[in-house]
Amino acid sequence: MKTLVAGVGYVGTTTALLLAELGWKVLGFDTDNSKISALSNGTLPFYEPGLDTLLRTHLSNANICFLVDPVQAIRESQVVFICVGTPSLEDGSSDMRYIRSVAEMIGNHMQEYKLIVMKSTVPVGTQKQVVQWISEAQISSIPFDVVSNPEFLREGSAVYDAFHPDRIVIGSDSDAAAQQVKMIYRDIDSPYVVTKPATAEMIKYAANAFLAAKISYMNELARLCDQIDVSISDIAVGIGYDPRIGKSFLQAGIGYGGSCFPKDVKSLLHIAKEHDTNLSLLQQVVHINETQYQYFIEQMVRRLGGLDGKIIAVLGLSFKPGTDDLREAPSLKMISHLLQSEAAIQVHDPVAALPEQLLHKNIVQFESIMDTVRQADAVVICTEWPEYASASWSDLIQLMRNAAVFDGRNVLDGEQMKAWGYDYYGIGNG
Numbered sequence: 001m002k003t004l005v006a007g008v009g010y011v012g013t014t015t016a017l018l019l020a021e022l023g024w025k026v027l028g029f030d031t032d033n034s035k036i037s038a039l040s041n042g043t044l045p046f047y048e049p050g051l052d053t054l055l056r057t058h059l060s061n062a063n064i065c066f067l068v069d070p071v072q073a074i075r076e077s078q079v080v081f082i083c084v085g086t087p088s089l090e091d092g093s094s095d096m097r098y099i100r101s102v103a104e105m106i107g108n109h110m111q112e113y114k115l116i117v118m119k120s121t122v123p124v125g126t127q128k129q130v131v132q133w134i135s136e137a138q139i140s141s142i143p144f145d146v147v148s149n150p151e152f153l154r155e156g157s158a159v160y161d162a163f164h165p166d167r168i169v170i171g172s173d174s175d176a177a178a179q180q181v182k183m184i185y186r187d188i189d190s191p192y193v194v195t196k197p198a199t200a201e202m203i204k205y206a207a208n209a210f211l212a213a214k215i216s217y218m219n220e221l222a223r224l225c226d227q228i229d230v231s232i233s234d235i236a237v238g239i240g241y242d243p244r245i246g247k248s249f250l251q252a253g254i255g256y257g258g259s260c261f262p263k264d265v266k267s268l269l270h271i272a273k274e275h276d277t278n279l280s281l282l283q284q285v286v287h288i289n290e291t292q293y294q295y296f297i298e299q300m301v302r303r304l305g306g307l308d309g310k311i312i313a314v315l316g317l318s319f320k321p322g323t324d325d326l327r328e329a330p331s332l333k334m335i336s337h338l339l340q341s342e343a344a345i346q347v348h349d350p351v352a353a354l355p356e357q358l359l360h361k362n363i364v365q366f367e368s369i370m371d372t373v374r375q376a377d378a379v380v381i382c383t384e385w386p387e388y389a390s391a392s393w394s395d396l397i398q399l400m401r402n403a404a405v406f407d408g409r410n411v412l413d414g415e416q417m418k419a420w421g422y423d424y425y426g427i428g429n430g
């Protein structure tokens, strides 16, 4: 059986290589020619640990190939995984044009039954809409099924997550189609949740919104902890032992970023609005997240006596460690604000490069942490890359003009930093 993955970005490339590892022949299709030629040459167009090795293995074994011809892509495959983007529009709703375009491509070119598996994160009701788009694009009526199968992988650990999912959710109107999807994943050890398509679509939003809410809850408590001389990190440990709360996603910081939490929470709020339902808790989750980096900057301004003319070393650009993804990265909002305040910025990231919109005479990216902190009036940690926790801070202090460190991810040992002579501030550990 040949599978087609439409849209070979983070999710699509990972899905394609998972399918190849599971023994299926895979075609990867994308409208971005540069991605197709990079992948065909064994080069990942983005950074994701472990995925490049899988790519080269399956290219050399001819288990996978990448193409830009939609006719060949549809005609040669029996199962189509849809992995295209669903970015936010201005009003918070999801831009469905890429999903629609794939649906129409399938309808246009299919000549026999197809199983269509929707991995993109989509508003509730999309499965029905895709059925309609495919039917309308068909030249003659050919049967097909559309199954919702939301993806839960995290960037930075995409390979592990794809092979060890906490659960596989399948939303299908047809038992046979659900069984077929299970059969494709048969070698993966995971619980299954088989349900209606709309429920599967909503499970994905509910999961991401819940995780975002956990983070905003801790971020808001962090602001109080700063006032009452209590450490939010200790609170996270103390509450995390309760299995009803859990240890993960309790890390306070400068806010959640990435291509999904911000987009998906807003999309869920938009869905609620369309149904005249007020999700006030989630509105607050977004508000806390959008003001968290400002709160952090206020702490900097207060302690440094202003930012104008200061040299600020920013460590970390990507929205989290293990990826070069800059989508909705809190570091970018932070840097824009610092530039407006007339600060000069020296920045470092192990894999991500400054995006074009931030190229400015007052900002320069260095390759080493040492060069980045040299002559700085303050260091700001925006991403918890392990190299920042393990840097030799006892030596770096000699290079700085003023030894102030603002730890936006609470990755350093505050007591030790103070013992070395730093004026250290960890968010919520004030």
Ligand SMILES: NC(=O)C1=CN([C@@H]2O[C@H](COP(=O)(O)OP(=O)(O)OC[C@H]3O[C@@H](n4cnc5c(N)ncnc54)[C@H](O)[C@@H]3O)[C@@H](O)[C@H]2O)C=CC1
Residues within 6 Å of the ligand: 006, 007, 008, 009, 010, 011, 012, 029, 030, 031, 032, 035, 083, 084, 085, 086, 098, 101, 102, 119, 120, 121, 122, 151, 152, 153, 154, 155, 259, 260
């Ligand atoms: N990035 C992540 O960690 C996760 C993302 N998701 C969801 O998966 C979906 C994809 O996300 P990413 O992989 O991050 O996006 P991405 O932006 O990395 O990749 C999307 C790809 O689709 C391609 N594309 C657009 N229109 C196309 C078309 N008509 N035919 C074929 N290809 C087309 C684009 O060129 C791009 O390469 C989104 O709905 C996202 O919310 C779900 C779980 C995790």
Ligand SMILES: O=C(O)[C@H]1O[C@H](OP(=O)(O)OP(=O)(O)OC[C@H]2O[C@@H](n3ccc(=O)[nH]c3=O)[C@H](O)[C@@H]2O)[C@H](O)[C@@H](O)[C@@H]1O
Residues within 6 Å of the ligand: 121, 151, 152, 153, 154, 155, 156, 208, 211, 215, 248, 249, 250, 251, 252, 253, 254, 255, 256, 257, 258, 259, 260, 261, 319, 320
């Ligand atoms: O739908 C998606 O795209 C994915 O979104 C998230 O994955 P991802 O965005 O890759 O990264 P996370 O590890 O969840 O981190 C998201 C953001 O939250 C922040 N975060 C995370 C955890 C925490 O305790 N505190 C915190 O501020 C991170 O720094 C990062 O900016 C989910 O974890 C995945 O399950 C989901 O599939």
